[in-house]
Amino acid sequence: MKVEKNSDVMPPISGSSTLSSKLDRLVQTGELFEQVDKETVRCYACGHYCLIKKGKRGICQIRFNHNGELKVPWGYVAALHNDPTEKKPFYHVFPGSSTMTFGMLGCDLHCPYCQNWDISQALRDSRAGYTPKEISPEQIVALAKQSHSRCIASSYNEPLITSEWAKAIFQLAKREGFTCLYVSNGNVTREVLEYLQQHVDGFNIDLKTMQDKNYRKLGAVLERILEGIRMTFQMGFWLEIVTLIVPGFNDSETEIREIARFIKSISPTIPWHVTAFHPDYKMTSPPPTPPRTIIRAAEIGYEEGLRYVYGGNLPGGVRQFENTYCPGCHKPVIERVGYRILRNVLHEGGFCPYCEMKIDGLLD
Ligand code: SF4
Incomplete structure (x- = not known):
């Protein structure tokens, strides 16, 4: 997860049972499930495909079976902020624009280094949770318009x-x-991607490791994530991948190269962000990722044939790896420091001004 605390995050609420009773009122009947029998449903909003009996919750804790129907979160945000689109990070979606970003509570994984654990681990960890702010879709869209x-x-x-x-x-x-x-x-899941196909233009997906045993520690299965990334690309969503490089967890040259090769096997046009870890939540012993590791990871990405590789979370500290280079003539076409665009020379439609190659992404 990728957000810094800011003033638009709602105040903390203590005690997961208080929060749970509040959240259980902010629901409606879901659409991403099938009725298995009168009292049992199967949710397919994520790859866990939870089978949920009457009165029980899914792994994420926030979707639950009430009288044989799946109830899902509705009508609130736990965080809402107009961020640079680069911060998501999306570097190939209208560079320099801003994105109204909303979040609810909960997650289907439990990464010990989550930077948003107080939002994502609500209902799993009694220290986590924010007061939900009730809001309508119309209000969120109106705020996005006001914020340009x-x-x-x-x-x-x-x-x-x-x-x-x-x-x-x-x-x-x-x-x-x-x-x-x-x-x-x-x-x-295929079902959730089909459900979102008409509504979502782009995905940024975390590819956290290539080791199944490590993915299982976070609550996921490697092959399912890899297949999910393939499916997302094949179904036509714009896709960028991010890998948080954590010392001792996924920072070996072999693993970094394996990730780059996997991305290339889908398409060299997929931008890859290698970002620096800092100690957070339950993972406080590894040191912050040194800039040289991020620079080396970005070099490996280019060596393996990816067209766009970025170093992140170290503004000004990863040499040229914050810039976008034209894959045709290799000249810089967008120069950045952190989330700030210093120079963007792309022509309308995302064309390189030097060799007229089209840069990949949602740029026009
Ligand atoms: S973890 Fe939550 S979203 Fe995922 S399948 Fe289970 S209930 Fe559905």
Whole structure:
């Protein structure tokens, strides 16, 4: 997860049972499930495909079976902020634009280094949780218009598990001309992608490791994430991948190269962001990722044939790896420091001004 605390995050609420009773009122009947029998449902909003009996909750804790129907989060945000689109990170979606970003509570994974754990681990960890602020889709879209956002994104917590709410917002947003985005862990299903196909333009997916044993520690299965990434690309969503490089977890040259090769095997046009870890939540012993590791990871990405590789979370500290280079003539076409665009020389439609090659992405 990728958000810094800011003033638009709602105040903390203590005690998961207080929060749970509040959230259980902010629901409606879901759409991403099938009735298995009178009392049992199967949710397919994420790759866990939870079988949920009457009165029970799914793994994410926020979708639950009430009298044989799946109830899903509705009508609130736990965080809402107009961020640079680069911060999501999307570097190939209207560079320099801003994105109205909303998040609810909960996640289907439990990464010990989550930077948004107080939002994502609500209902799992009694220290986590924010007061939900009730809001309508119309109000979110109106705020995006007032803020001159170009895009609207579901992020901060895992968007897949609150997809019905995102769809309600994005349906309105698309009519107003917004580009709609998901910042996800990639634990997708074919059903959720088909559900979102008309409403979501782009995904940013975390590819956290190539080791199944490590993915299982976070609550996911490697092959499902890899298949989810393939499916997302093949179904035509704009896709960018991010890998948080954590010392001792996924920072070996072999693993970094394996990730780059996997992305290339889908398409060299997929931008890859290698970002620096800082100690957070339950993972406090590894040191912050040194800039040289991020620079080396970015070099490996280019060596393996990816067209666009970026170093992140170290503004000004990763040499040239914050810039976009034309894959045709290798000249810089967008120069950045952190989320700030210093220079963008792309021609209308995203064409390189030097060799006229089209740069990949949602640029026009
Ligand atoms: S969204 Fe929640 S309830 Fe649905 S499959 Fe995933 S973890 Fe289970």
